[in-house]
Amino acid sequence: MENKDKDYSHIKGWGIDADPKNDPTYPMRKRGNDDHTGYNWDRPTQQTETIEVLHSVERPNVTAVFGTSKPPKGLSGMIRRYAFQFGEGQFSHWLPLIVADRVDAIEGIVEDLKSGHIPNIxxxxxxxxxxxxxxxxxxxxxxxxxxxxxxxxxxxxxxxxx
Structure with missing residues (x-):
């Protein structure tokens, strides 16, 4: 099998990354350990946990700052707790979260009806x-x-x- 150079210049954008001087990641490849001084940062102060915060099993702890407006509760919260038992690379993590969002929407409508508010869907x-x-x-x-x-x-x- 012959390896012939073909002309792809008619394809828009072809070979755009061929020139190392035009490669935005190129300077990063030439850095040594001493050049990473700009990457140092101090972790923000840990926000106190006043509610249950779900986090990935791939993380040893929660992030420094997190949202507290919607803690897990009800059936949707149970589904979310189940989903967070699995890693983020698995369907068994993401599919239950999608289902939990739908269940949460229905729970919200039920709460509105319980409080006497008829939602304008x-x-x-x-x-x-x-x-x-x-x-x-x-x-x-x-x-x-x-x-x-x-x-x-x-x-x-x-x-x-x-």
Missing amino acids: FAEKGYKAQWKYNRTGVITKVAVATAVTTAVVLAFRRKCKD
């Missing part, structure tokens, strides 16, 4: 803007939701008759 989900700028998408979503709901209702009715 139409406005909160931005359906007015969607209707204005993506009308076909809204119609498609409504049609699919109607079809799925109808299929589920018919399946339950058939099951109840049996």
Whole structure:
């Protein structure tokens, strides 16, 4: 097999990193241990933990500063605690977190209803803007939701008759 040099100059951006003088990472490769003085920094003072803070199993402790506005609670909190038993490189970490977000949204609606506040889901989900700028998408979503709901209702009715 022959290794021929081909001309790729017609491809926009081809060979942009071929010149070491134009490589933004190039100076980093030439540094020695004495050149890293600009990288030293002092860790910020550790924020006190007044609530439960979930952190990755890959970290020995929590970060110096963290958010406290939404501590884990309820079913979504239990799902989050389960997810943080796994490393960040695993689906068993990320998929439960996605589910926990959905469960948390439903828990928020239930809390609103318990406190006597009826949420305006139409406005909160931005359906007015969607209707204005993506009308076909809204119609498609409504049609699919109607079809799925109808299929589920018919399946339950058939099951109840049996």
